[in-house]
Amino acid sequence: MRPRRFVPAGPLKGRIRVPGDKSISHRSIMLGALAVGETRVTGLLEGEDVLATAAAMRAMGAHVERTGEGAWTINGVGVGALLQPEAPLEMGNSGTSTRLLMGLVSSHPITASFTGDASLSKRPMGRVITPLSQMGASFEASDRANSSQTLPLIVRGASPAVPITYRLPVASAQVKSAILLAGLNTPGTTTVIEPVPTRDHSERMLRGFGADLTVETDAEGARVITIRGEAELRPQVIDVPGDPSSAAFFLVAALVTPGSDVVIENVGLNPTRAGIVEVLTAMGGRIEKLNEREVGGEPVADLHVRHSALKGIEVDPQVAPSMIDEFPALFVAAALAEGVTVTSGLDELRVKESDRLAVMAQALIAAGARIEEREDGLVITGTGGEPLRGTAGEDTIETHLDHRIAMSMAIAGIASREGVLIDDTRPIATSFPVFETMLDTLAQDSAQG
Numbered sequence: 001m002r003p004r005r006f007v008p009a010g011p012l013k014g015r016i017r018v019p020g021d022k023s024i025s026h027r028s029i030m031l032g033a034l035a036v037g038e039t040r041v042t043g044l045l046e047g048e049d050v051l052a053t054a055a056a057m058r059a060m061g062a063h064v065e066r067t068g069e070g071a072w073t074i075n076g077v078g079v080g081a082l083l084q085p086e087a088p089l090e091m092g093n094s095g096t097s098t099r100l101l102m103g104l105v106s107s108h109p110i111t112a113s114f115t116g117d118a119s120l121s122k123r124p125m126g127r128v129i130t131p132l133s134q135m136g137a138s139f140e141a142s143d144r145a146n147s148s149q150t151l152p153l154i155v156r157g158a159s160p161a162v163p164i165t166y167r168l169p170v171a172s173a174q175v176k177s178a179i180l181l182a183g184l185n186t187p188g189t190t191t192v193i194e195p196v197p198t199r200d201h202s203e204r205m206l207r208g209f210g211a212d213l214t215v216e217t218d219a220e221g222a223r224v225i226t227i228r229g230e231a232e233l234r235p236q237v238i239d240v241p242g243d244p245s246s247a248a249f250f251l252v253a254a255l256v257t258p259g260s261d262v263v264i265e266n267v268g269l270n271p272t273r274a275g276i277v278e279v280l281t282a283m284g285g286r287i288e289k290l291n292e293r294e295v296g297g298e299p300v301a302d303l304h305v306r307h308s309a310l311k312g313i314e315v316d317p318q319v320a321p322s323m324i325d326e327f328p329a330l331f332v333a334a335a336l337a338e339g340v341t342v343t344s345g346l347d348e349l350r351v352k353e354s355d356r357l358a359v360m361a362q363a364l365i366a367a368g369a370r371i372e373e374r375e376d377g378l379v380i381t382g383t384g385g386e387p388l389r390g391t392a393g394e395d396t397i398e399t400h401l402d403h404r405i406a407m408s409m410a411i412a413g414i415a416s417r418e419g420v421l422i423d424d425t426r427p428i429a430t431s432f433p434v435f436e437t438m439l440d441t442l443a444q445d446s447a448q449g
């Protein structure tokens, strides 16, 4: 365990560039590994989750190599030609790696065993097991004492797999992507119906790699995504934009710390990801989009953010999927806003790396915030801009192996009187290895004037 007390900082000032988008980084490696020829990626997130994907694709035959900071080349094996891994695929803390790779394995004639850390081993896999079983794959608990819906699991792929039409029962880009990736090596047309739109990186990137994929909207407004199987993918050159989910911590930190003025460069603002910018702006946050452009087929801008007097709002549950990983950071902003913030429709937060509703409620209450936990959201009464009390003495916030809890409570710490002591900062490296350095540099730069 690596505990740390995050203490009040002066104004945050300067320019930063957050690491590459985690979702796009995972997919760059997976699709590169399935294309024949060399895919070149720059700006890849070198976090533990993405490294787990890289190791797994190597274990299944692809050549995945780091050539410089964030620069990687992938020489793929071709769709249908993944090799059977000799050892269990170690997924660490990463739900995205696990669920998307289960999709890939499901339509290849191979068997793979998946393991994960204590957090990942509690997360529900039934949501991918159901559709992938319909496609012909089979799943078995590798430890018989265990449930067959959680890791560790053995997946036996089907050859050929059977194309399905599947309506998503939960708004999940991971489930959608698992089915589309399985569909890549399935004869015929695989269809996913998505009543609530989720991040569309898989669709954009599969198209970019040359897959025959269409997206239509049906009479009820649901997205209907079809992919024609036995695809041939062409290698690509990909520049990964900065991760809006990582930028969110610095947006909130600058908004709640008096005197702050920060530019976050190169932030991906795909509309299926940018909900946090909308919601913080609606709360009165001063966030300006500069230099709007396209990077790697995704809309991108530099975000100029300044300390602001935030007001509580009712957050429309419809925006939830476009900021699903940003709620822990939003809860911190709400705890420092004036008035009440009401969130709802957030049941999915209970099955992330931790139960993010319960854990954030407990953590923020321990730091002096006023929170009511409901079944599907939090109701937060803010301080009106006054710093939170923080945690006293040895009182420690438990982060439950959840990087986003650790980073959110770090931000709560810098916006508190006494600081906030966190039990373990190690999980931060799963998605944002340079988070602490960036935070310390921004605070120090302003201290040096």
Ligand SMILES: O=C(O)C1=C[C@@H](OP(=O)(O)O)[C@@H](O)[C@H](O)C1
Pocket: 022, 023, 024, 095, 096, 171, 172, 173, 174, 175, 177, 199, 324, 325, 348
């Ligand atoms: O597809 C992806 O890359 C992701 C989808 C989301 O998960 P769900 O699909 O489970 O909502 C998100 O929370 C995760 O960080 C990344």
Ligand SMILES: C=C(OP(=O)(O)O)C(=O)O
Pocket: 049, 093, 094, 095, 096, 097, 325, 352, 353, 404, 431
């Ligand atoms: C939920 C997350 O990731 P994953 O599902 O890939 O573990 C996250 O990064 O917040």
